[in-house]
Amino acid sequence: MGLPAAMHPVPAPGPSVSEWLDVLEAPAALLGADLTIVETNRAARAFAADLGAPGLRFVQGRKWADQCRQADAVGLAASDLEALLAGFGQGRGDSVVLDYVARRRGRFKTFHLTARTLPGASGRILVIQTDVTRLGVTEQRLQAAEQRLADIAELSSDWLWAVDDEFRFVEATAPTDPFWRRVQPGLIGRGFAETLGSIAPDLARHRPFRDIVAEIEIEGAIHRIRFSGKPVFDVNGGFQGYAGLAADITRAYESEHARDAAERRLQEIAELSSDWYWETDSEFRFTYLSDAQQGVIRLGHDQTIGRRRIDMIDRSLTDPEALAQHISDLENHLPFRDFIYGSRGVGHVRYLKISGKPRFDAKGKFLGHVGTATDVTAVVEAEKRREAAESRLKAAVEHMPGGIAIWDAEDRLVVHNEQYVALAVKRDQAIPIVGYTFEEIARGLLARGIVQAPGGDGEAYLRDRLKAHRNPGSPLEVTYSNGRVLELRERRLPDGTTVTVTSDITALKARERMLAEQRGLLQTTLDHISDGILAVDKEWRIVAVNDTFASLLAMPGDVARVGAHLATVIEWLGQRGDYGSERANVSAGRVIDEIASRPRWYDERQIPDGRQISWRVREMQGGGRVIAVADVSEQRQAEQRREQLRSTMAQAQQLEAISRLAGGLAHDLNNMLLPVMTLTELAMDELPEGSPARGDLERVIGAAEHARGLVQRLLTFSRSVPQPGGTAKLDSVARAAADLIRATAGPDLSVKLDLRAAGISIPLGDTEVQQIVMNLGLNAAQAIGDRKGTLSIATALIEADDDLLRANPSLDSARRYARLTVTDDGPGIPADVLPRIFDPFFTTKAVGQGTGLGLAVVHGLVSQVGGAIEVNGEGGAKFDILLPVIEGKNN
């Protein structure tokens, strides 16, 4: 140090500037010539880090001027601090001292700032900031007035006072003195001369005075104040005012114990605003306690006077920080307010709130504290209970399975549990929470993408969310970016508090989604089933239905809708007439009871458009029923066709049996008739001419001849039973048959032909077709009888339309048909006879005129080839014979 660097090629390690600065206990900074802070010491750095502490911060790299603006100085402009060093730059002096008071967050500190240029350091300035708060404001003033006090040392007085050069009170010491505190407002600013009129000549001459008693009115009372004072001059001898001591001697006037009385009064007044009044000495021992405290602490004066309060404080019941501050205030002889501590009296705990002021004697010597105390046990305990209740609530809330948040009447979040946050955010996300309003938090969640607004419309979501929060109602579902879906339930309590409960329904939603998918799948399946399906629950409410159900039943889609009762469907069908016109108001309940009576139920009924609909009802495993409806019209028609075919076959077989029987019978009968006729004739030959027996025998022969005729017809029928196979051209056979009929019937019957099926072949042989035409034609001729009449024979090629197919189930919609129509204008066929005309051996003709087999043969032939016959017996007979067409190159 101090040696030129060049003389030490290898510089010995010595303390650096910063190390050197660190030796200083007070914050210190080294400034460059440009007034920039180039170095700070450890204390300065520690101080700078304590943001709560008032005072000037030294931060390396900053300009001194910038630092000054942040000094929190009270009654001292930043410019003063700037000016402090500005002088250095202009070469004025090398050392400056400045005291200033700084305030921050309600804390006051008094600093002594020393700056000096460092010798041999090319304009560097060292600034040291010393905290002189500990000295106390009064102490400083006393120091400042040290000289003056020395001057008036011989004066004995109570209070220190000072007036300026215009004799106005500028100071009335000891602001902590309870009495002076009351007197001071009446004194400061008041003219000294007018107060002490009698000494005015002395004052004017700037001479000292002594024991001048003045009567001053304070708060309506006359106080006698004794003043002694000396003029104060500056170093240049300029008059600056007076300073001196004063004492209130009112008490001395009034009684020997005037002071005690005043003090008692003071104490009583103090007690009005608190529970009791206390005084301690400079060692903090109680010197006085008003009686009221005994009722609270239950300690007698002998147990309190002479003891220190600090020894009576129960640390376990007292906030350690507040206690440390209190001890610091006491040791620093500072006033304090509202320090609360706990104390164990006789078997009970008390909380006391105290405020106090230090007392100093005229020379500034600390005498102790005086103050008031209030029993705040009830308040503190209430507060503790409240805290306990709150912590219990918090604990309870924390252990809830879902998220809980409680908002106060101003909608600020008061308390929430971890779940409330954990459910909403990802692990690494944080959200603004306690102390913020609901809206702020909701906006925050949205802005950070933690909440996903449906459809991406954030403002709309917020609007709805806030509305719901302000008027809590049904639960809300909110999707979070962490993939969770939460259900939020909110409730407004009578005191304005809102409680939000969140529960994780992600899994539930997933299940719901799966269920919906399954339901969709089921519906798709249902919609593709050809049957109409409807499912009802145990209450007969429709839970599923496909479109086919309504379309099959030709029912509007909204009748059988999900949620509707099955009864509405049945009632609708009843109104339409599905249960018969007399049961339009069918009792749906009865139908349902019937369905309910069996696990399986079947019904078939025709709906108005003619279709046959089957109802199959089956009980489901979990209760409820599934109803399947199907159009069974085709099935039924096919069954009908099968039935008809069977009956046709049976008829054909019957016919064949008859034919065999007839054949056999004819043979036998003929064999029997032969001897009857032959032997009768031989017998007749034996009888003489004119014998009456001859006539009888001739009748036998006549009857045998008649029998022979019958047998002959029987044989004709027997031979006529058709054999399968063969084809015929319908028109040409019909024409030939017509000729035969004309020849047989004679001139009175007019036979008309209208043949329009030229070239059409049908699957029957010529003989069979001829037999059909002949049988029908001869029947007609016989019906017309001897009268004049007309027989029409017509053929046509037709398409089998729906009506025809419905009326004749034996017809095949895929085939074409030829129609042979035979019509006469005879008497027609009576309705009661009509159903039986095709029965074998049924005849209306006189005995001997018909076998009753003609139409049976026609029917047999037509049925055999899958044709059909339609008969109309009104106003003459009309037979429509439908015969399938053989499709081929000729047709």
Place this chain on the structure above:
Amino acid sequence: MARILLIDDDATVRYALKQVLERAGHQVDEASDGLIGIEKCTAARPDVVVTDIIMPNQEGIETIIKLKRLAPEVAIIAMSGGGRTGNRDFLAMAEKLGAAKVMAKPFRPKELVEAVAALLPQAA
């Protein structure tokens, strides 16, 4: 006078026709079925055979076929009461096979006597 063999399974029919033919002066032998008829015919060589068609054992059609082979000079009259098997016309068939005359039962005695007479040589 002719020798006539009468074949029919029905005894009453045989009796009646025998009466008719004998009164007409013919000599009549009987057979109750085709087999017996053929036997008698080959042995006795009648002038005329009157045969039924539908008979047990051997029916008439077969009998006619055999007779035409074994005794072609014998004249045959076939008769039938009608077929048991429907529309098959046995009489027409018998005619084609060589029956000189076919007759549907029942017929008048005179018809049979005339038919037999028509088959006999005028000289006889």
